[in-house]
Amino acid sequence: IVAAWCFTRSCPMLEQKLLRNRLFAPSMQIIDGTRPFTPLTRLATVGFMAGGGAVSAGFLHWTGTLTTTIGWMIVASGLIGAVVILLYKPTPRPKA
Numbered sequence: 001i002v003a004a005w006c007f008t009r010s011c012p013m014l015e016q017k018l019l020r021n022r023l024f025a026p027s028m029q030i031i032d033g034t035r036p037f038t039p040l041t042r043l044a045t046v047g048f049m050a051g052g053g054a055v056s057a058g059f060l061h062w063t064g065t066l067t068t069t070i071g072w073m074i075v076a077s078g079l080i081g082a083v084v085i086l087l088y089k090p091t092p093r094p095k096a
Contacts, residue, residue, distance in 0.1 A: 033090035046082045053078040 007014065018024045029035035053074050060066035 031090060037088065037090065042085055045085050049081050049085070050078060 009015070015028075018028050026035065030037050030041065057066060057071060057074050060070060
C-alpha cells in the first residue's frame with residue numbers, strides 16, 4: 001500500500017483511481033492524513049504483521065531452515081514495524 005501511495009505521487013490519475021477503489025481507499029486516506037488512524041486499526045495492523053511473522057517463522061522451522069539469526073531478524077523487524085505503526089502520525093498534505 002505504501003509503494004502504491006509513493007507511485008501515485010507521480011501520477012495523479014492513478015491516485016484518483018486508487019482513492020475510488022473500495023479496497024485501497026481507506027488505507028490511502030489514512031496514509032494521506034485525511035482519515036484518522038484509529039487504535040483499532042493500529043491494533044489490527046500490528047496483529048496482522050505479527051501473524052505474518054509467525055507464519056514465516058513457522059514455515060522456516062517446518063522446512064528446517066530457521067536459524068537463530070533469522071529468527072532474531074524476524075523478531076527485530078516485527079518490533080521495529082510495530083513501533084513505527086504505533087508512533088505513525090500522518091499529516092494532511094496540502095491540496096494542489
